[in-house]
Amino acid sequence: MAEAAGVSRQTVSNVLNAPAVVRPDTRGRVEKAIADLGYRPHASARRLRTRKSSTIGVRLDPVQNGISGAVLDRFLHAVTEQADRRGYRILLYTAASPADEIAQFGRLLDGADVDGFVLTSTSFDDPRTEWLIAAGAEFVTFGRPWGLDDVDDPRHRWVDVDGxxxxxxxxxxxxxxxxxxxxxxxxxxxxxxxxxxxxxxxxxxxxxxxxxxxxxxxxxxxxxxxxxxxxxxxxxxxxxxxxxxxxxxxxxxxxxxxxxxxxxxxxxxxxxxxxxxxxxxxxxxQPLEEVASAALQLLLDGESGGEAGGAAGGAADRHRLLRPRTVWR
The missing domain is CATH 3.40.50.2300 (Response regulator)
Incomplete structure (x- = not known):
């Protein structure tokens, strides 16, 4: 690749990962060589080099009653679809209890299998968020930290719907x-x-x-x-x-x-x-597409980017509270 474009390997890497730092004429030669050779970046090699898995962990919740539980299925579909657009994969795991899920966190982080987590089904005094904050792990929750003192803690990023x-x-x-x-x-x-x-x-x-x-x-x-x-x-x-x-x-x-x-x-x-x-x-x-988009934005970009359409006022930079609408029949 570098030889075909007449540049160094580092320049090729810059074109792929930081194109703005490469002069337009040089970038054009490299991009042409990429197209001519049909080059595709090796995702596994990139993950080894960057120590990033490009993978987000999400718990697959058990089916509770087949009615209201459908909302989490729709959210999971939305977050998987939008993560794919960003070049990320979703890794699903199961857990029978909060303690079991915390054990899963430890295994996935120790194995560098995920870069962060999207948590659902938050509850009062949720021990999962406390563990992740203490571990310095990246995460965002679909649901506020009910009963905890970290509603305004910048280390706890959350998205919720204003029920x-x-x-x-x-x-x-x-x-x-x-x-x-x-x-x-x-x-x-x-x-x-x-x-x-x-x-x-x-x-x-x-x-x-x-x-x-x-x-x-x-x-x-x-x-x-x-x-x-x-x-x-x-x-x-x-x-x-x-x-x-x-x-x-x-x-x-x-x-x-x-x-x-x-x-x-x-x-x-x-x-x-x-x-x-x-x-x-x-x-x-509930605006689940917006929830998924906001959750990934907070997790991957580190900030909400300001108030967006449908967001309730007063949310902190790393928290989003979205408003639902009633479908009348």
Whole structure:
């Protein structure tokens, strides 16, 4: 290659890796030689030389219920597709618990198999992020560090969707259409994302429903993410005084609610899964393409590059909070 272009090997390397430092006429000769010879860079050799694997580790989450779990499948597809455009591969691994995943971190880092991680399913006091920060590993999370003191720690880069805004917006729209008794079907209190979504409903209802705090408490359900459990609980509310609408923390819960409400009661879910589209109930849609793009930008570029379309204001340079939208049906 170098001989064909009449340049040194270092010049060829510069054209491939830092073309801006090579004079245009020299760069043109090298690029022509590359085209004529059909040269393709040897990826394995480059990884050995740079000590970079060009690989990102992502845990393959177990299927939980086949409904709301679909959102992580869509995110994984988006992040894999966008990583490929950047010349990176995705390495999938499994883990049965946070401790098991931390053990996987150690093995993958010790073997130089990955350059960093994209974490999903963040939880209160998540030990995975603490371990990665202590190890000096590169990572970004899809989800805020619930319950930790590192929400504003620049070493913890995160992307999340503003569920509070999404649920509040959906609830306000229902209120504007004349609904007043709007129930919220959400998860138990140990869920950070669930609590965030519940706050959105509560704030919108307190401002626009005219109902007392006690009446709102009666409409606020804390349930496991189960179709049958949601159906039974919403049926109980219907028998106890009727409902105008039901807003849910997931499409799983919304599916349960939709099986028992009458035609005049609107149901709104969360995640806009294929189930919501097939059965025709409204749902809050997360911008997963934007989430994947922002996660890779933070992980690979080290900064968000400022506020982008759809981002909520106030996010730090290495944190992104994106706003969802409701798909009305």
């Amino acid at each position: 509070r805004h999404g649920i509040a917006s959906a609830t306000r729209s229902l209120l504007d259409d004349g609904a007043r008794r709007i129930a919220f079907v959400g998860w138990p209190a140990e869920s950070g994302a669930g609590n965030d979504r519940r706050r959105g409903w509560r704030e919108a209802m307190a401002a626009g429903s005219g109902l007392s705090p006690k009446a709102l408490d009666a409409l606020d359900l804390h349930l496991e993410d189960s179709v049958s459990v949601a159906a039974a609980a919403v049926h109980g509310l219907l028998e106890g005084g009727g409902l105008d609408a039901v807003v849910c923390a997931s499409d799983t819960l919304a599916l349960g609610a939709s099986t028992v409400v009458g035609p005049g009661v609107r149901v709104v879910g969360y995640d806009d899964t294929p189930v919501a589209a097939a059965l025709g109930f409204s749902s809050v849609q």
